Amino acid sequence: MKIGIVCYPTYGGSGVVATELGKALAEKGHNVHFVAYSQPARLSSFHENINYHEVSFANYPLFAFPPYEAALTSKLVDVVRYHRLNILHVHYAIPHATAAFLAKQILLQHGTYIPVVTTLHGTDITLVGKDPTFQPVVEYSINMSDGVTAVSESLRQQTYDTFAIHRPIEVIPNFIDFRDFQKFNKDHFKKALAPNGERILMHTSNFRKVKRIEDVVQVFALVHQKIPAKLLLVGDGPERIKAEQLCRDLDLCDDIRFLGKQDAIGELLAIADLFLMPSEAESFGLAALEAMACEVPVVSSNAGGIPEVNIHAQTGYLSNVGDVEDMARHAISILNNDEVLAQFRKNALEQAQQFDINRILPLYEQYYETVIAQNIHKNNV
Numbered sequence: 410m411k412i413g414i415v416c417y418p419t420y421g422g423s424g425v426v427a428t429e430l431g432k433a434l435a436e437k438g439h440n441v442h443f444v445a446y447s448q449p450a451r452l453s454s455f456h457e458n459i460n461y462h463e464v465s466f467a468n469y470p471l472f473a474f475p476p477y478e479a480a481l482t483s484k485l486v487d488v489v490r491y492h493r494l495n496i497l498h499v500h501y502a503i504p505h506a507t508a509a510f511l512a513k514q515i516l517l518q519h520g521t522y523i524p525v526v527t528t529l530h531g532t533d534i535t536l537v538g539k540d541p542t543f544q545p546v547v548e549y550s551i552n553m554s555d556g557v558t559a560v561s562e563s564l565r566q567q568t569y570d571t572f573a574i575h576r577p578i579e580v581i582p583n584f585i586d587f588r589d590f591q592k593f594n595k596d597h598f599k600k601a602l603a604p605n606g607e608r609i610l611m612h613t614s615n616f617r618k619v620k621r622i623e624d625v626v627q628v629f630a631l632v633h634q635k636i637p638a639k640l641l642l643v644g645d646g647p648e649r650i651k652a653e654q655l656c657r658d659l660d661l662c663d664d665i666r667f668l669g670k671q672d673a674i675g676e677l678l679a680i681a682d683l684f685l686m687p688s689e690a691e692s693f694g695l696a697a698l699e700a701m702a703c704e705v706p707v708v709s710s711n712a713g714g715i716p717e718v719n720i721h722a723q724t725g726y727l728s729n730v731g732d733v734e735d736m737a738r739h740a741i742s743i744l745n746n747d748e749v750l751a752q753f754r755k756n757a758l759e760q761a762q763q764f765d766i767n768r769i770l771p772l773y774e775q776y777y778e779t780v781i782a783q784n785i786h787k788n789n790v
Contacts, residue, residue: 410777411440413488415481415499415509418449422695423530426560426583427500428452433586433770435459442488446477462488478504478511485512489523496777498526502534503543506550524555524784526777529578531560531692531713534568548572556780561714564692579776582717583693584769585761590675590702592758599680602666607637608744611681611705613674613696614688616646621710623648624687624733626655626665628708631737633664636744640665643677678703682750683740686715689730694718697725701761706753708740718764724757 412434416427428451431441435458442460443449452461466480485508488494497512499505506527513523527550534547551557551574558581559565565578603609610629614620622642629640642652642665649667656665671677678684684700686709691697694715697707701718707725709715721727726739743753 410496410774410781411442411492411494412777413442413444413485413492413494413497415444415485415497415505416449417501418445418447418452422583422693423501423528424449425451426530426695427498427528429584429586429766430498430770430773431459432456433766434773437770437774442492442494444481444484444488446481460492478508481505481508482511482515485509486515489516490519490521494523496524496526496781498528498773498777500528501530502527502547502550506554507546510550510553522784524780526556526558526780527551527554528581529557529559529564529568529692531564531690534564534571534692544572548574552576555784556776558776560693561717563714563717567713581772581776582764582769583695583698584764584766585698585702586766587702587762590678590699590761592704593676593679595676595679598676602641602680603639605637607639607664608632608682609639609641609680610683610685610740611641611643611678611700612685613643613677613699614646616644616648616652618648619689620646620648621687621689621731622652623655624731624736625685626652626659626661627733628685628687628736628740629665630659630661631733632740632744633661635741638664638744641668641677641681642666643668643671643674645669674699675703678705681705683708683744684725685736685740686710686719687728687730687733687736688712688715691715698761698764701757704754704758706743706750706757708736708743710736718760720756720760723753724760725753 414431417424428449435441435456444462446464464481464484468475497509499509509525558579560583612625656662684705684707686697691713697719707719709719710730711727719725728735
């Protein structure tokens with residue numbers, strides 16, 4: 410198949426999933442065309458089946474803001490026509506689904522029909538999409554898509570609860586590539602960060618308010634009182650300053666490391682003993698899955714799609730959002746006993762294997778084929 414993939418090129422979850430999906434499709438022999446305003450962060454190496462098309466636009470003085478949606482639409486029309494794509498797969502509803510629908514209508518005027526699959530990732534539904542400024546457009550764009558997928562059962566239900574959706578939504582979960590995420594041997598690195606055998610707790614995110622970074626620090630502070638431990642905070646964002654100040658207030662700066670943005674997340678997770686995810690909202694919990702693939706149990710909130718990934722009392726524990734005392738108790742119960750920790754590690758890996766990209770990729774391929782076949786039939790009637 411010739412597949413167009415539209416995504417945000419940033420380190421956010423939707424962009425990462427879209428890029429990794431496209432790379433995997435290319436390895437299977439499909440011809441993949443990425444369309445974005447800059448090269449996706451995970452698209453760092455050449456592959457003969459991968460093409461990249463940059464959306465460029467002039468910022469005329471007439472416009473208060475650059476008309477990205479119009480420029481994206483025009484680029485999609487161009488790519489579909491001249492590369493004869495079979496299907497467009499757009500990640501994140503706004504503005505990608507809207508631009509794809511408009512491109513589809515323009516292409517019809519040229520005698521070209523292109524089916525559109527929209528994948529919902531989370532904040533496009535739970536945050537941005539709910540804004541009255543965008544809600545009618547998001548709702549219409551979802552309903553006019555030829556196929557719609559969501560990354561979790563929780564997100565599918567939230568979409569139905571938030572919008573008047575009149576079409577089925579298929580759940581195809583996020584995935585993990587075990588070539589990048591596994592328990593690498595990094596004992597020398599662990600020894601450098603925890604020279605006295607301290608337990609290593611870890612958190613990765615974009616440090617937005619919804620991630621509740623201060624809760625991570627508070628949980629660690631309670632664990633630290635009972636068990637010698639270190640905390641690695643990976644990522645950056647608007648809540649970092651508050652978290653740094655809290656570390657100083659709690660006199661924990663010697664045992665908490667802010668590592669900033671890192672590319673080799675798998676190598677860092679390889680030395681962790683426990684992953685903390687106290688998020689207020691998560692459509693899926695991809696960071697938790699990455700940790701579990703590296704045999705790291707997870708203590709998390711029970712928000713959104715996280716319980717579909719982190720199984721309570723098996724791969725880790727779930728607590729109510731904001732209940733740092735409960736999270737700390739669970740963390741201590743895992744870290745206090747080597748045999749318990751070993752069992753949780755084993756369970757985490759087994760659960761993560763259910764989301765192996767080699768299991769999930771065929772679900773997308775089958776879905777593309779179904780959508781294409783349905784639309785060929787519809788247009789021949």
